[in-house]
Amino acid sequence: SFQVLEKLLQSPATQDIICDVGMPVLHRNVRYNCRVIFLNKKILLIRPKISLANAGNYRELRWFTPWSKARHVEEYFLPRIIQEVTGQETVPFGDAVLVTKDTCLGAEICEELWAPNSPHIEMGLDGVEIFTNSSGSHHVLRKAHARVDLVNSATAKNGGIYILANQKGCDGDRLYYDGCAMISVNGETVAQGSQFSLDDVEVLVATLDLEDVRSYRAEISSRNLAASKVNPYPRVKVDFALSCPDDVAVPTCMPIQWRHHSPEEEISLGPACWLWDYLRRSKQAGFLLPLSGGIDSSATACIVYSMCHQIFVSGQLCLLMGKLILAGCSSCKSLSMADPFPVVLMESFLSLQKFQ
Template sequence: MQSAAPNYITGQGQEVVNVRCRLQLLTTSQDRGPVLHKNVRYNCRVLFLNKKILLIRPKTAMANGGNYRELRWFTPWSKPREVEEHFLPRTIQKITGQETVPFGDAVLATKDTCIGSEICEELWLPNSPHIEMGLDGVEIFTNSSGSHHELRKAHIRVDLVRSATAKNGGIYLLSNLKGCDSDRLYFDGCAMISLNGDLVAQGAQFSLSDVEVLTATLDLEDVRGYRAHISSRCITASRVTSFHRVRVEFSLSSFDDIYTLTSNPIQWKYHSPEEEISLGPACWLWDYLRRSKQSGFLLPLSGGIDSSAAACIVYSMCCLVCEAIDLGNCEVLHDARQIVNDETYTPKSPQEFCKHILTTCYMSTENSSKETNDRAKLLAEQIGSYHLTPNVDTAVKAIVGVFSAVTGKIPQFRAHGGSGRENLALQNVQARIRMVTAYLFAQLSLWARGLPGGLLVLGSANVDESLRGYMTKYDCSSADLNPIGGISKTDLRSFIQYSVAKFQLPALTR
């Protein structure tokens, strides 16, 4: 609490004494999308208040690398500081009572502050819009992001947000998409609020909740005092070209707020890479499962590191579901009941829930070892999955028999005197037969048990195998979902050791 705070004439044209504002950040699905302006499709944020559209702010920089191809769908806004008149569709006019609204690169001027918006990729630019906005007096920046989860990526996001307010001052609110939409990407939330280089609020990076709200109480005078004391910034700001301001008859603060304590800086709590592997893919699997309307997963479990890691991720998902239900999350409970097709069902434990939604399948041949079979069976028992052990020798011999009937040749494994080509071909037949068998059991194993629904097949090819092509085409690399498809073998080994302690799974030490 400041005493004898000085009066300032702010950039908005009114006197403000020690203004404090309560900021609330909602992180859920995106509040941006396509808008046709003069028959050009833009990716936009639509800012509104009390059923009135204040501003349509088009995105100026498209994400067009890696997983993203925004230029395929959208055109970037290339008119800095320019605002045009946008004619609303008649259906929207009936709701808002407006015929036209501002469209372009502008900011909002409320009674007590100035608010600007960035959109996702713009934060990652070398010349991010918040730089010029801040120099022009914008004090609060908002960003609705669609940043997908990658291991160790949270460090980059946090550094970007902190640096955005450290050099230029200001308040930055970053929200992020959560969940997935039938896609291989998972958006992990990780919302945050920053003030003058410090973090004051942190959202959950991984959560099964559809909506999360962050709140912070901050003093706008802290922004003004911080900026005014940086002489070089003041000189630069005096030469900046002004943004068009959309005036808003609204105040984020009141004079009563001067007696409200402000939020203190916090230390960001990062997850270890092992925790990220445990939580990120697990949340992604849950969101995909509930949206797909399927009844669970089928995992070919070989007893090796990769398939065991996939099994642990599903078990972690079961733990998260049970934890959310215990905390009173009715939406998660509803989804769990829909998946198991029982409106009265409540999970008793992660193992009990895992029995309902995960079927593991060790598909043996005459070349399989007892050690891997026992390891897979023990892991299935410890996580609680419904475990099957079909032998696929009959199918393998049938396929090889077709080849022999046509060519008159009988290929042999190297151990039986065959060549390298014969050995590789026979190994690949075994692997591909397992894929076909997995899909058959995924579609019909619940039917055979008298249960409704089908299962999604999980793959277990790690990113090293995918990048090097070190795999059999259409074996474990072919699946509906692959929870470890973006994770290296090194990280998976660390995750296995983490799972031994975290989930009490001694089978992983065998």
């Protein structure tokens, strides 16, 4: 993981951007699930996860230990491969927030948003204005409603900007992660990512005014009374600004209405995305779809049809030798029947006319 971090630190794409990436970190011989926050080849903070998911499909306690020292920071000695890039020997490790020239940022990790004592509550009372959450939340029917409500309610009662990023695709097992990234400010959604998409990367962008957060908080008397009693977080000073003087005239993003899929759409799209992602990641030759005519095989055929439709819409489809081929890796211009990449050959099941 540190070898990958080294490449990210040196990449031109990460310069002049505060980056928040996840990785396991061994600190004093204890494994922690962490966020590594860095800027311009300098690691600002390693933030370990406080609340671990240990129900349903998750067994984080099998692999990691939760960080139990609230508002406590220790020194972490970097490996030499990272020291050569950053020029740092030690970096802060623990429960802290970042302070830039114009705002204050705090990080949550996945399950912490769902916990009764979410860190964003205390961080918001202590002046944190921007919250980030890098999540690994898998698809469950209607779960997106709960996820969106949690994010919006977090900023509705305490003010602030909440940025949620969620994993996309399958994990090599039975789970499918449905993305659904979003940006919320003061209880309202201003940017929505797709829930079911075949794209590997999706970027959300929103222009927001920090003064909207400050004026929103100033109007909530109960919030201000609680903030006056909160214990402060350790602060890591960052010589960087997220805004510039020329941004004054830039229009801010307006709230949008979240567009939820119907239950029928989720049933159709979720398993279909899992099928395609599993096929291309495993580099197999395709699927064999036996059709007996019963309700089980008919439902399976509908899901396969949904998969093919999404591939067509995403532009990953071509017609070759009278057969419909859904290609995963090679360019459509160089396709041949002997190419070693995932394909789905469907002679009768689909036709291009059905998609047009």
